[in-house]
Amino acid sequence: MSATTDEQTTLTFRGPAEASIPPVAGLPGVHGDEAAPARVLEVERYDTADLRLAAAGVTVSVLRDDSPARWELHTPGDGDPLHLPVDPDAAPGARLPLPAGIAELVRGAARGRNVRPVGRVRTTRTEHRLLDESGARLATVVHDHVTLSTLGRSTEVEAWTEVAIDAPPALRPALADRAAEAGLRRAEPCGEAELTRLLRPARPERARPSEKRAGGALVAYLAKHNDRLAAEDLRVRRGEPDSVHQLRVAARRLRSALQGHRRLLDRERTDPLVEGLRRLGQALAPARDAQVQRERVLAGLAELPDELRLGGAAAVANRYFARIESESNAAALTALDSVEYVRLREQLDELVAAPPLRKRAAKKAKKELPRHVAKQQRRFAARVEHALDPELPPERRDIAMHEARKAGKRLRYVAEVARPAVGKPAKRYAKAVKGIQQALGEHQDTVVSRGTLRSLGALAHTDGENGFAFGVLHGHDTARAAAVEAELPELWRQASRRKLRRWME
Structure with a gap:
């Protein structure tokens, strides 16, 4: 949920992991705050230990959200990604073997190396519906607590809060001010992008000879x-x-x-x-x-x-x-x-x-x-x-x-x-x-x-x-x-x- 033009009504913010939802009490027109149960969303990235898939522009992930858990494969030049279901009998949190349909496609990029989990983004999401005096939805504030971790020989853990605000234009300035008071700053959602950055294989610095030679x-x-x-x-x-x-x-x-x-x-x-x-x-x-x-x-x-x-x-x-x-x-x-x-x-x-x-x-x-x-x-x-x-x-x-x-x-x-x-x-x-x-x-x-x-x-x-x-x-x-x-x-x-x-x- 992000916005870059005046016509769009969604603002996104980022702040420290401990940041809470911006306070909404006293906002004009807001007469109630209805919170939905928290949900956990997870993206687990699979690759070789030396990140050969990432080097080839290939991403293999397991997605766990409101839909049944599924594999997702992106390859360079793809339109829609390939999706395959995760074995419903797999134990929660277990390391999953690649499905045959994905293993065959990435074999050339993996070069015989074992493909295993190398990183994870876990988001705990709480959605708040701001209600007007009639009880109708006036705005939505989504509060995400994001934890990112790399897995394997090198482990790195980061955590932060993201907040997305979907509100009518008249209410947006006040909500933006409340977000700033909560320690949040305007930013784009970046969970998967940050994981991709951390899992980008390091390329050795070599000077390529001049093409004039x-x-x-x-x-x-x-x-x-x-x-x-x-x-x-x-x-x-x-x-x-x-x-x-x-x-x-x-x-x-x-x-x-x-x-x-x-x-x-x-x-x-x-x-x-x-x-x-x-x-x-x-x-x-x-x-x-x-x-x-x-x-x-x-x-x-x-x-x-x-x-x-x-x-x-x-x-x-x-x-x-x-x-x-x-x-x-x-x-x-x-x-x-x-x-x-x-x-x-x-x-x-x-x-x-x-x-x-x-x-x-x-x-x-x-x-x-x-x-x-x-x-x-x-x-x-x-x-x-x-x-x-x-x-x-x-x-x-x-x-x-x-x-x-x-x-x-x-x-x-x-x-x-x-x-x-x-x-x-x-x-x-x-x-x-x-x-x-x-x-x-x-x-x-x-x-x-x-x-x-x-x-x-x-x-x-x-x-x-x-x-x-x-x-x-x-x-x-x-x-x-x-x-x-x-x-x-x-x-x-x-x-x-x-x-x-x-x-x-």
């Missing part, structure tokens, strides 16, 4: 996408749309930045991270591929004329993908719950907090980073030119296209590191590379899709359905792959123009 620009990029990785971990565990894809993208950006800037960092520290990020991407790939292929196949079926969409093709596809997605999503969550993943996250945090920069990292970002982009550009060019070789056997062209696509992604992400220092030239170049990379991605989608469509056609036949529609889509994807291959030389010519690459020289 190559190492500083790289560390800023790594820190940004390490935070993105943590955010998408929570979204994957919540089953949110596109979360697996975004988690893979964050991992790929981190890996590409580490691979493309090896000369700036101690490779004894970074090479294991590159390998760990690669394995993470591989573990997430089936879930993402299944999602992409389902959307592609169902969209293709929907676009077919009725005379070509024979039998229950969509039902066959949905059954096929439901099984694959269920298995691949379970495998992705298993990877996120693994010891290897926990260690990877810790190593990434350590890398950002104390980057193992080499001497070269002290060079100016605007001078040094373009050299790293140029190296990746040469690598990408070699792979594209190999894929466009007219002498390349057809059975090897798909593989060559895929290798070029992966090299293009790394180039784009390495160029992103340089963009803040270089500005528009790097942005224009990244946009040009994105065009050819998207074409290569479309080609790879047709390669995967054609294999999936063959499987769907065989499944339809086994189920007694007509698989003709899948054959039609296979023909469409074959034609699309050929069209992309025909477009690539011109796309490459546009993307490799020297004026786009001059900033790298």
